Structures are given as structure tokens and as C-alpha cells.
Amino acid sequence: MPRSGEDARRRLQQAALELYSERGFEETTAAQIAARAGLNPRTFFRHYPDKREVLFDGEADLRAALVREVIEAPEDLAPFEVLLGAFRTAARILEDNRPFSEPRLQIIAATPALRERELAKHASIIEALAQALRRRGQNDRLAALAAQTGWATFQAAADAWIEDPSQSLQAHLDQAFDDLHTLSAATRPRVTCPEN
Amino acid sequence: MPRSGEDARRRLQQAALELYSERGFEETTAAQIAARAGLNPRTFFRHYPDKREVLFDGEADLRAALVREVIEAPEDLAPFEVLLGAFRTAARILEDNRPFSEPRLQIIAATPALRERELAKHASIIEALAQALRRRGQNDRLAALAAQTGWATFQAAADAWIEDPSQSLQAHLDQAFDDLHTLSAATRPRVTCPEN
Numbered sequence: 054m055p056r057s058g059e060d061a062r063r064r065l066q067q068a069a070l071e072l073y074s075e076r077g078f079e080e081t082t083a084a085q086i087a088a089r090a091g092l093n094p095r096t097f098f099r100h101y102p103d104k105r106e107v108l109f110d111g112e113a114d115l116r117a118a119l120v121r122e123v124i125e126a127p128e129d130l131a132p133f134e135v136l137l138g139a140f141r142t143a144a145r146i147l148e149d150n151r152p153f154s155e156p157r158l159q160i161i162a163a164t165p166a167l168r169e170r171e172l173a174k175h176a177s178i179i180e181a182l183a184q185a186l187r188r189r190g191q192n193d194r195l196a197a198l199a200a201q202t203g204w205a206t207f208q209a210a211a212d213a214w215i216e217d218p219s220q221s222l223q224a225h226l227d228q229a230f231d232d233l234h235t236l237s238a239a240t241r242p243r244v245t246c247p248e249n
Numbered sequence: 250m251p252r253s254g255e256d257a258r259r260r261l262q263q264a265a266l267e268l269y270s271e272r273g274f275e276e277t278t279a280a281q282i283a284a285r286a287g288l289n290p291r292t293f294f295r296h297y298p299d300k301r302e303v304l305f306d307g308e309a310d311l312r313a314a315l316v317r318e319v320i321e322a323p324e325d326l327a328p329f330e331v332l333l334g335a336f337r338t339a340a341r342i343l344e345d346n347r348p349f350s351e352p353r354l355q356i357i358a359a360t361p362a363l364r365e366r367e368l369a370k371h372a373s374i375i376e377a378l379a380q381a382l383r384r385r386g387q388n389d390r391l392a393a394l395a396a397q398t399g400w401a402t403f404q405a406a407a408d409a410w411i412e413d414p415s416q417s418l419q420a421h422l423d424q425a426f427d428d429l430h431t432l433s434a435a436t437r438p439r440v441t442c443p444e445n
Contacts, residue, residue, distance in 0.1 A: 133433060137436050173364075176364070209397050234434060238430060240327075
């Protein structure tokens, strides 16, 4: 479906977000979402299999964008530099779309059924990122570790941004990767400079 | 239920693990698990609400053990030292129980319905670890980041252990935290020693 399908999806997403905020996810039906969007209930199910999926419409695009960034990043970059670059792009998308993305993240965080779906989506993004890093020649173990911990860092930054919107998500992202470095330094013998 | 309840639970877990391995999770019913364990189907549902939960019996204990370790760790330890200590204890439990824990992890990884339940359990462990770190005086942001990335590192180590059992989980765990430090060093300006 070209233009009109896209428009219907956007209206359904906006209507779902409003109704989940106003009366809660459990209290809202797909038919009510369709009505709020000025559409037929059947139209809802033509676009989404259930009332959870309507809030995850952008996840497949996000995953594809992240994978593309990882694969196309300059060859000499280290795994975390590659991931940080990809997350910066994702952060820009979330920030440009803040009136939608902020309440969306809040509702997901507060609703167990949505949180569960989100966790499954994230697991699939982590797997895709690990695979993309392997395509860059990273070994299995490091690719998996970088994807898991890198994504966890991005998530911590997104949570911090929801808590404290006075700073940009980009700023929270840089801060989180800096903090991760400081945290992880503690489990290693300190490197000291030679005295001479 | 004291002794006999514990015995029934152990038999149900073992039977579930066997049947999920032999014929798959979707193909197995709670009644079949009970029969294999030499028990009545009603006994199954007295212990577990569904056939997913039977493989997550130890998760609440694991979470409680991790939280206790974090809270009781020496005051002067940094967050990742505290978490690594707690994960070492968890690793010991998993290793001592390898004949059960290894096929369990394999079945979960291969079964979407179990994987989804596992992700929800992990989210609750991450939240509990973050809370325990906050009780040690860590600020919200760092506590959340350390819990999320620390847990991701533990998971990467557990996955690596399943792939490569020639090394202990403890060894994989130390390796993963070392690797994380190396990975995260790349996103920071390098600290160089002053020349004199």
C-alpha cells in the first residue's frame, strides 16, 4: 500500500498513543483505536496483527537503518565506534520525532505487555547488529559482546533522556559510552605510566 | 510445601527438560511432563502456572542471590567489581548444575516462547541489580547503566560458554569483562603518558 496506507498507519499509531495515554493499554481496544483514527476496525487489522504491534511499526526500519550504518561504516573503525555512529543516527531519528517517541517510550516502560514485545524486538536488533559486525570481520564472541553491551548502553541513554530531557539524546549517548568506559576500567588491572 | 514439594518440582523440571529436548516445547503438554515425572497433571499446575515457568524455577533464587551479593559487597568496590563478584557466584551455581543448566540454556535459546519469558525475567533481574547498586549509594543513571551493561556482559559470557565448554564459565566471564574494557576504550580519547 503506497501513500494512503502510510497515512492510515500514521493515524492509527497516533490514535493508539493517545488512547493508551488517556485510558491505559489494557482498557483500549483495536476498534476504539480505529474509531479515534477515523477508520474502520478492519483497517486496523489490515495493518497490524494486534494492538501491541501498532507501537512497534518503526522497529523494522530502525533495525534496517542500524544494520546499514554498521555495514557501511569505514573499515578502520573499532566495533564500539561503529555502533556509536549507528546509535547517533537512531538518536537523531528519535529526537526529530520526539512528540511521538517520548510518550511512546513512557507508555512502553509502564505497560508489561508492551515491555515484553519491546524486549523481543530488541533481542532481534541485537542479533542483527552482531551479525552486521561479523560481516565486518569481527569474530563471533566479540561481535555478540559488542552488540549486547552497546545496545544496553544505548538503552540506558534513552532511559536517561526520558528522565532528563534538558539534555539531548545525543549528549546522553556520548555520556553513557564515556561512563561505560569508566565503569569497565575498574575490573582491570590499572595501567600505570612508567616513572623515569 | 517442604521436602516432597521440592522433590516434585525437581522431577517436573527434569521431565520438562527431557521432553522439550526430545520433541520440542510446542509439542509437549503439561500433562505429558507430569506423566514423565510420575506425577498427576494437577500436581503440575499446583507448582507452575504454565509450561514455560517450569524452566524458570530458579530465577527468583538467582535474582535474590545476586541482589544479596551486591548489597553485601565491601563498600570500597566499584560497581563493576561488585557485579563481577555477584556474577562469579551465579556462574558457580550454573557450573555446579551443568547437566541441567546447559541443555536448559540451549532449549531456551532455540524456543521463541521460552526466550520471551527469559527476556522478561532478565529485565526484572536488571532492575533488581540497579536498585541494589542504588542502595550502595550509586546514582540512578550509573546504577542503571552498570546493571544493564554488566548483565549484557554476563549473558555474552554464558552464550560463549554454551558454544565453547572447553573453558569454564568463570573464565568466559573474566574474558568478557576484559573484552568489554578493550571495546569501550575505543570510544574515548586515548590517555597517553606524559613525556618528560
